[in-house]
Amino acid sequence: MVNLAAQKILEDKFGFETFRQGQATVIDQIMAGENTLAVMPTGGGKSLCYQIPALLLPGVTVVVSPLISLMKDQVDALHENGISATFINSTLDYPTIRERLRMAANAEVKLLYLAPERLDTPAFRQDLGQLQISLVAVDEAHCISQWGHDFRPSYLNLAAALEDLPSQPPIIALTATATTQVAADICQRLRIAPDHEVKTGFARDNLAFQVIRDQDKDQFLLDYLKLNPGQSGIIYASTRKEVERLTNFLKKHKISVDCYHGGLSDQARRDAQEDFLYDRIQVMVATNAFGMGIDKSNVRFVIHAQIPGSLEAYYQEAGRAGRDGLLSDAILLFRPQDIQIQHFFIDQSEMDEAYKKTEYQKLQEMTQYANTPMCLQRFILRYFGDLSDEDCGRCSNCLDQRELQDITVEAQKVLSCVVRLHSNFGKSIGAQVLTGANTQRIRQLNLQELSTYGLMRGSSQKNVSGLIDYLTAAGFLKATAGQYPVLQLTQTGADVLRGNTKVARKQAVKAQRSLPENDDLFEKLRALRMALATEQAVPPFVIFSDKALHEMSAQRPATDSEFLAVKGVGQNKLQKYGEQFMAVIRDEAVVES
Structure with missing residues (x-):
């Protein structure tokens, strides 16, 4: 049981009555001086796991984060809750850095956010050594692992730098996307005992995952x-060219949109990001360079217009939707040809062959996700080692009401071809043989002599390749690892060939209204929030989340105690904003009467 002082801070500062799963355990371990790994889903309350101990412990808590833009948002949010915090990164000049170090030394701030590159500098590490540091939080800890999807070399020096701190503070590492292998790597590098890993599961109960295949994007x-x-919402694309094309297309159709990618100037990226954060535009089209530094809680949808390179990357990016806990969409628009873009990125990387082989394997698993007939949430959980027998009941596969089409004969043709190819070839050759392609490669290998040559001559290679992806995702085939994976028949596939198992598949879907409409009172509360945010130069969600506004709209608090009962409202926010928001609620009651 977490101590009463932590419970009081949770209520008074952050406006929550109870801890979420895992939070109390993590806080207890930190207060006992134990190094800890917290693996919690995005929106699962990881920040509170170190922010509350920071207020309980003497001195300062150092938070290492690779996300420069996120630092300011988190510091702004802490200030809104009456908590002293600051950050040091490359956007600041030397005098400002010195002043913020002085503030930390004089106990004028409780949390100090740093970019990991700061710890590469001996002089800065010496300055840190002068502070009374009681806790170090390593955010986005998967960046420390070479097996993680966002490995950053600057994180490798963390362990040595932290060991040099005179106060030898406990370390808490935090991540939302760590496979079993990545979690073990984090623990090894940061000297975290295996029994001090707190994993609350990877499920996001408010996200509705969807895969839309082979449709007009x-x-x-x-x-x-x-x-x-x-x-x-955010729309992700893999290349700058596609980001700009989609942005121009949506602008022509009067959508409130802007774009973000590495080819833009620093100022253009800053302007686009601020417009999105401050709700001046509604949709951001971006490469994956955008979003890790975004703490925006009211992102209602994330759409991947092209397939990302791994399930870790996908879940990290999709997880930026619904951070406030409200229903949100995570949609993948899948076309097989987009896989070649990710292949190109792997081919052009400067990593060694072992790393590339791992990346090819991750891309295969991402492709299987795009083609699986099983519950999408369960597929993701299984990938992260979080096994579940229950379907989510929200994803496009769970809610799919389309009739199944028996494709057993087509499946048998594909499976038979794999057998005839003696498991020596991959999807491309298989599709060429089945459609009767007359290529030089086919002729060189005499594959036109196979009994399965031309069996599916009436179908396109694209459609046959999609069927092969489906059969692989469904477990009838399996693909080996590496740059050039070959197809192999599974036991289930053999049962199909023998006629003992049927194969069925569903067809295309259409876009639909999936997000709830906002009521009039919510819109008025949102307008007030926007006015206050503009006046204070902070993102609107820093003042109140959409979830808090929806709760106000539903419960209509009329007294201080009722306003405090809204999740996310603490004493500081009650004093700053309570009367203004309750006035809007009173006026709405008069209008309705």
Whole structure:
């Protein structure tokens, strides 16, 4: 049981009555001086795991984060809750850095956020050594592992730098996307005992995962945005060219949109990011360079217009939707040809062959996700070692009401071809043989002599390749690891060939309204929030989350105690904003009467 002082801080400062799963355990371990790894889903309350101990412990808590833009948002949010905090990163000049170190030394701030590159400098490490540091939090800890999807070399020096701190503070590492292998790597590097890992599961109960295959991407996006107006969201694409194309397309159709990618100037990226954070635009089209530094809680949808390179990357990016706990969409628009873009990125990387082989394997698993008939949430959980027998009941596979089409004969043709190829070839050759392609490669290998040559001559290679992906994701085939994976028959696939098992598949879907409409009172509360945010130059969600506004709209608090009962409202926010928001609620009651 977490101590009473932590419970009081939770209520008074952060406006929550109870801890979420795992939070109390993590806080107890930190207060006992134990190094700890917290693996919690995005929106699962990881920040409170170190922010509350920071207020209980003497001195300062150092938070290492690779996300420069996120630092300011988190510091702003802490200030809104009446908590002293600051950050040091490359956006500051030397005098400002010296002043903030002085503030930390004089106990004027409780939390000091740093970029990991700061610890590469001996002089800065010496300055840190002069502080009374009681806790170090390593955010986005998967960056420390070479097996993680976002490995950063600057994180490798962390362990040595932290060991040099005179106060030898406990360390808490935090991540939302760590496979079993990555978690073990984090623990080894930061000297965290295996029994001090706290994992609360990877499920996001408020996210509705969807996979849309082989459809007109532009039309789907346009339909979705028009059917779900007024919602904030991110559309990811793999290349700068595609980001700009989609942005221009949506602008032509009067969508409130801007773009973000590495080819833009620093100022253009800052302006686009601020416009999105401050709700001046509703949709951001971006490469994966955008978003890790975004703490925006009211992102209602994340759409991947092209497949990312791994399930870790996908879950990290999709997880930026619904951080406030409200229903949100995570949609993947899948086309097999987009896989080649990720292949190109791996081929062009400067990593060694072992690393590349791992990345190819991750891309295969991502492709299987795009083609699996099973519950999408369960598929993701299984990948992270979080086994579940229950379907989520929210994803596009769980809710799919389309009739199944028997494709057993087509499946048998594909499986038979794999057998005839003696498991020596991959998807491309298999599709060419089945469609009767007359290529030089086919002729050189005499594959036109196979009995399965041309069995599916009436289908395109694209459609046959998609069927092979489906059969692989469904477990009838398996693909070996590496740059050039070959197809092999599984036992289930053999049962299909023998006629003992049937195979069925569903067809295309259309965009639909999936996000709830906002009521009039919510919109008035949101307008007040926007006015206050503009006045204070902070993102609106820093003042109150959409979830808090929805709760106010539903419960209509009329007294201080009722306003405090809204989740996310602490004493500081009650004093700053309570009367203004309750005045809007009173006025709405008069209008309705």
